[in-house]
Amino acid sequence: MNPLRTWWRRLWLKRQPWAILDDFFPNLLTGFRVAEYNAYLQAYPTLRILSTLGDFAQRHAEYAERYPEHAHRVQFFTEEALDGCGFAYLNFLNNAVLFLPHLERRRLPFVLTMYPGGGLGLNEAESDDKLKRVMSLPGLQGIITTQRVTADYLRDFAPRHGLRLPPLHTVTGVVVNPLYFAPDMPAHGAYFGEGKPTFDICFVAEKYMPRGENKGYPEFIAMAHALADLPQLRFHVVGSFTPDDIDVQALGERIRFHGRLETSQMRSFFADKDLVVSPNKPWTLHPGNFDGFPTGSCVEASLCGVAMMATDVLKQDPGYAEAQAMLIVEPDDAAGLAQQVRALVAEPGRLGRIARDGQALSRRLYAPERQIGERMRVLDDAAAQVGLGLR
Template structure:
């Protein structure tokens, strides 16, 4: 990590949680000016939900107050996601017949004794995203008492969790812990409920809120609006894109990648042999190219000569037909010699001379 953040090729780092920014500065000595903090994740905030149209209200649309727990189970440590605290709260509230409890994720009734709450808890198992379109509008509170201690060294959940964001987009009040103080945008009691691992205190806050359904749903609406404002996907993407564009437009000297280091297996003898082989290959390619060019040249010269000879032959045939009386001529060694013989003798000499020239060119 230290090598990456100090590399000249690493120009900016986008972080989404305060703890990540602090880690980079404290543990890797990263230049703070290199860090761009953009709170929140990129989630689909364009859910098809309108509070006044879709939200199911206690006392108007239903007779129960519904509290849900939604999380993946990564280990047998139930404190990691806070399932143990959820069950404890459910057992304490089970005496109030208004409450119903819902668990989404790979949890079972056998994980922790449910006591009186057993008849009031519904387990749905792991679900796909489409499930929550109809699930969350019926929920009043999502309880997320997660705790990083059991997650392993350096591991932590963001704030809020992805499940809490999806619930908030659909008007569900978030009761959520913030043990690492990651909250950077919300106000306890106004648009979110920040709780801790004190079960009795959490139970008291739940009872106080549901005692006034008007306040419960005012907070639910405020929670939805705050989440849509902070985690709006267009806003999140615009912020990230702006950082990238600024860096692309910034003038920088050309970065030249250094040559690769020679392998320890590449001894001087191996390198010399490799260079000799490359030179031989290049020489063969050059000779092959020259030979192909010579063959092409020879074929063209031969073809041209043959065509010229054909022209002469055709000319003689035509002329002899039109001038039959001129087909014999005097010759110093012979009394008569046909014009055809004279022509053949002449062209033969010309052909031999051209062949000598062609042979010399090919050499």
């Protein structure tokens, strides 16, 4: 932004406290929220974060231990906490619906980031009803979309239902923790085929339904069984999955379950992994449901130097396949996954090339100045439209 324009705008805009409204922060497991909200707390001195998280006190204590400089501005939500608040920001459709009565009653201007998930479904009745309620609010100053399919859907949805389409701002991808760009980022070790004897393949996701069908966990395990004749392979599962979800006894000690990991642990975990597999499937968790591409877990793995292999049913690839910086696979195709892995074993030098090219592209696409900087510009401009200055 032009410095002179910024100075003039700050001169005439009314500076007023504002808030981020959330239902899960400050849980440290929500890495993208921690990264995004901490950046805003650093940049905006009048900002507070108000949360309805059920175990807020415990999670706030953990957050305060890690980020003591911000903790006093992260508070449990009450109606009175909105007194004097002039602007709001939210992530996810369900979050906007949760706080909708307060936004409506106080006529708060707000911006919403419409991530995949969180209640958003394409051509799904319940989601569409939520969209209509949120988009009917006169205070909605803009929507940030992170996937092209979401922006396209909103452009069609608004006129179809006689709704005003607020300004749409596309910032492809997700905010990742700045630790993935920090100078002390662990360097990735040697890859399989470049002096490393084992080929370490990982699956990183949360389990939101039995067997993790929407994330493609059954296909990952079926792939592992199909590759049992390759003794150099090792399999790793990160998230809430356990050996009880699908029988893995035949894999013995070649598969390991690591549980949930925070960002600092993830960086170390990925430092010696070769490939992350994400065979996720849209429309599976509930009608209309879909994930971003690549998933946040894939992005984090790629930033650490891990090669990606993922499905892209909705054709959302921002350029990885064209740059030969990842492998695109089909859903419901464990045999296809196994075939791709066998090809990498047969040509091991290719694995490192895909990983390094993917890491370089991920570092450009998910650089903090791009992901967070563009969001800040949207927030500043949206607040200025109603005469407010956030800084």
